[in-house]
Amino acid sequence: MSEDAVVLDIEDGIATITLNRPDTRNALSEEVSTGIVDAIRTIEESNARVVVITGSGGSFCAGGDINAMAELMSGSAELYEAVRRIHQKTSRAIQRVYECHLPTVAKIDGAAFGAGANLAIACDIQLGSADAKIGFGFQQVGLAIDTGTSYLLPRVVGINTAKELVFTGELLTGDRAEEIGLINHVYEENFEEHAADFVEQLAQGPTIALETSKRALNQGLEQSLDQALTREAAHQAAVFETKDHREGAMAFMEKRDPEFTGE
Numbered sequence: 001m002s003e004d005a006v007v008l009d010i011e012d013g014i015a016t017i018t019l020n021r022p023d024t025r026n027a028l029s030e031e032v033s034t035g036i037v038d039a040i041r042t043i044e045e046s047n048a049r050v051v052v053i054t055g056s057g058g059s060f061c062a063g064g065d066i067n068a069m070a071e072l073m074s075g076s077a078e079l080y081e082a083v084r085r086i087h088q089k090t091s092r093a094i095q096r097v098y099e100c101h102l103p104t105v106a107k108i109d110g111a112a113f114g115a116g117a118n119l120a121i122a123c124d125i126q127l128g129s130a131d132a133k134i135g136f137g138f139q140q141v142g143l144a145i146d147t148g149t150s151y152l153l154p155r156v157v158g159i160n161t162a163k164e165l166v167f168t169g170e171l172l173t174g175d176r177a178e179e180i181g182l183i184n185h186v187y188e189e190n191f192e193e194h195a196a197d198f199v200e201q202l203a204q205g206p207t208i209a210l211e212t213s214k215r216a217l218n219q220g221l222e223q224s225l226d227q228a229l230t231r232e233a234a235h236q237a238a239v240f241e242t243k244d245h246r247e248g249a250m251a252f253m254e255k256r257d258p259e260f261t262g263e
Contacts, residue, residue, distance in 0.1 A: 004020060004035065005020055005021055005031040005032045005035045006018065006019060006020060006032055006036055006038070007020050008042060010042075010046050010047075010048050012203065013048055013049035013203040013262065014048065014049070014050055014052060014199055014200070014203050015039075015043040015046065015048035015052065015102075016051075016052045016053075016054065017036060017040075017043075017051065017052065018054055018056055019032055019035075019036075019054070019055040019056060019060075019061055022056045022057020022059065025059035025061070025062035025110075026055040026057070026060065026061045026062060027062045027064065028061060028063065028064055028089075028090045028115050028119070028147075030089045032093075033089040033093040034093075036053075036093040036097065037093050037096050043100070043102070044100070047262075049102065049202070049203045049204075049205075049207045049262045050102055050104075050105065050199055050203045051100060051102050051103070051104045051105070051123075052107055052199055053104065053119065053120075054106075054108075054109065055109070055110060057110075058109065058110045059109075059110040060106070060107075060108045060109065060110050060111060060112040060120060061112055061115070061116025061117075061120070062113050062114075063114025063115045063116045063117070064090060064114055064115045090147050093119070094115070094118050094119050094122045094147050094148050095122075095148070097119060097122040098148070098152070101211050101214070101215070102207070102211060103124050103202050103205075103210050104122075104123040105123055105125045105126075105127060105198070105199055106119070106120040106122075106123040106126045106127065107127050108126060108127065108128045108129065108132040108134065108174070108183065109128075109132065109191060110129075110131055110132065111132075111133045111134070111135075111171070112134045112135075113133075113136075113137060114137060114138055115146070117135060117136050118136075118148045118149055118153075121156050121182065124214060125184050125198075126177075126182065126183040126184050127183070127184060127186075127187065127191075127194075127195045127198060128174035128177065128178065128183045128186040128187070129174065129186070129191035130174065130186070130187075130188045131174075132174035132177070132186060133171050133172060133173060133177075134171070134172050134174075134177050134182060135165070135170055135171035136149055136153065136165050136166050136169065137169030137170075137171065138166070138169070139166065139167065139168075139169045149162075149166065153165065153166070156181060156182060157180050157181055157182055161180055185198070204260060205260055206244035206245070206248060206258075206260045206262070207244070207260070207262035207263075208239055208242050208244060208263070209239050209242065209244060209245070212235045212239050215235070216228070216231060216232055216235055242263060243261060243263040244258075244260045244261065244263060247260060247261070248260070
């Protein structure tokens with residue numbers, strides 16, 4: 001039996017999704033995309049407090065399924081079938097990551113390219129190693145953008161920079177990606193250790209408050225200031241009743257660090 005295309009591990013509140021097809025640089029094949037969707041479903045039913053997405057074998061994700069593209073070019077697959085597959089499988093995986101209610105972290109060690117770059121920026125936070133690279137080079141294979149680029153990329157780097165990255169197809173180093181805000185942090189040394197510390201900080205946070213803040217931030221991109229203020233007030237009223245809020249308030253008054261439980 002072949003190894004799973006996607007490996008899910010949940011430990012101490014941290015859910016780690018590992019893309020496990022190093023021979024294809026973890027490209028978003030139908031198998032991998034389905035594995036991501038299944039993993040997110042399992043996570044949402046678990047006690048996880050943060051989600052990490054990473055790749056095996058020195059790559060994050062090489063993008064779309066080249067084998068499917070070759071199949072299309074050989075004439076053994078119809079165009080509408082290829083489009084349907086992209087929409088229902090690859091795009092669905094990226095959408096499920098973006099819509100996950102928990103804080104999500106892309107741990108980029110190696111290249112994130114095309115749809116793989118979209119998978120990375122669909123996460124809330126991006127952490128890169130010294131070997132991290134990211135690019136939206138759809139044009140290099142004569143294709144227009146897909147799998148959420150037009151929605152995700154301008155929201156991260158702005159419309160002008162998004163157009164440049166798409167038009168040139170430039171594969172950015174981690175340092176350059178960090179400069180323009182495409183990656184939050186690049187750790188040149190001790191990547192695994194620094195990334196683990198960062199993720200642990202999120203896992204020990206007030207989970208319900210973080211989930212609520214994530215929802216508010218995402219909604220804030222699509223609404224007026226008045227709508228944002230109204231929704232934030234409603235959200236805050238709900239979070240006010242949580243155990244973590246009571247713990248945070250007590251810790252503040254007692255001048256100690258809070259111990260949040262995610263409740």
